[in-house]
Amino acid sequence: MSDSPQSPDQSGPPVDRARQRRGIRRTVAILVSVVAVVVGLQVYKVTRAPALDREALREQGVIVFEQPRNISDFELVTHREEPFTPESLEEQWTLIFFGFTHCPDICPLTMVDLARLMEELPEELEPRTQVLLVTLDPARDDPEVLSDYVPHFHPDFTGVTGEFLTIRRFANEMNVAFSKVTQGDDEDYTVDHSGHIALVNPRGDYHALFKPPFDPAVMAGQYETIVDSFRF
Structure with missing residues (x-):
């Protein structure tokens, strides 16, 4: 009996799809927060009352x-x-x-x-x-x-x-x-x-x-x- 090619071993720990989605949402939330802070600082620089010198x-x-x-x-x-x-x-x-x-x-x-x-x-x-x-x-x-x-x-x-x-x-x-x-x-x-x-x-x-x-x-x-x- 001839040897047949073996399929790659796809065995391993199962992927936790729910956990993966939570990680993506957390990363996106952090990025959005960072962008909001940067934009807020720029708006503040433009619109804030000038300091009295x-x-x-x-x-x-x-x-x-x-x-x-x-x-x-x-x-x-x-x-x-x-x-x-x-x-x-x-x-x-x-x-x-x-x-x-x-x-x-x-x-x-x-x-x-x-x-x-x-x-x-x-x-x-x-x-x-x-x-x-x-x-x-x-x-x-x-x-x-x-x-x-x-x-x-x-x-x-x-x-x-x-x-x-x-x-x-x-x-x-x-x-x-x-x-x-x-x-x-x-x-x-x-x-x-x-x-x-x-x-x-x-x-x-x-x-x-x-x-x-x-x-x-x-x-x-x-x-x-x-x-x-x-x-x-």
């Missing part, structure tokens, strides 16, 4: 205080003849420029820059921002005069006036220096003053200042960085 902002002319400064009590009035007090600075961000309506150049140019800044802000930030012109010449800038001047730049801007000494204290706390300069007689004068813009946070504290010259598009990014880094 005070030194970088300082080099750009923006001073952000490590400890926001309290503002003393005051009573002023708006161009709408409504009371204006420290409580009026709460629950929103406030950009304050100190100037006067007879100012020939710096004041109107800065008000135009502030109006352009509002156009540059994201939709969610614009309604959370109020802009003030606080007059340094209350003798001439009463509510009626301010009501003819301030809305010309933006209908939502607010003019603020009041007693001279109250304005001086408020200006001093915002690092604003100013002085009256006569030009012939007491009725003909101008006011020399600081040109920066003060920023008050929603707690009503003096938070930062922007030095001139102003680029509204750049300033909008700087302002948004400060807002995103703020914890109420």
Whole structure:
């Protein structure tokens, strides 16, 4: 009897198909988790609020205080003849420029820059921002005069006036220096003053200042960085 070819020995331990499937599912789950983490990190890098770098902002002319400064009590009035007090600075961000309506150049140019800044802000930030012109010449800038001047730049801007000494204290706390300069007689004068813009946070504290010259598009990014880094 001739020898016939032998079939390969297919004997051995049986394959546990259920266990194999569980192993595959576990491997796939781990890979999906790893991919999700990687994608999440990339999204976070793109969408996270930019970190506040005070030194970088300082080099750009923006001073952000490590400890926001309290503002003393005051009573002023708006161009709408409504009371204006420290409580009026709460629950929103406030950009304050100190100037006067007879100012020939710096004041109107800065008000135009502030109006352009509002156009540059994201939709969610614009309604959370109020802009003030606080007059340094209350003798001439009463509510009626301010009501003819301030809305010309933006209908939502607010003019603020009041007693001279109250304005001086408020200006001093915002690092604003100013002085009256006569030009012939007491009725003909101008006011020399600081040109920066003060920023008050929603707690009503003096938070930062922007030095001139102003680029509204750049300033909008700087302002948004400060807002995103703020914890109420």
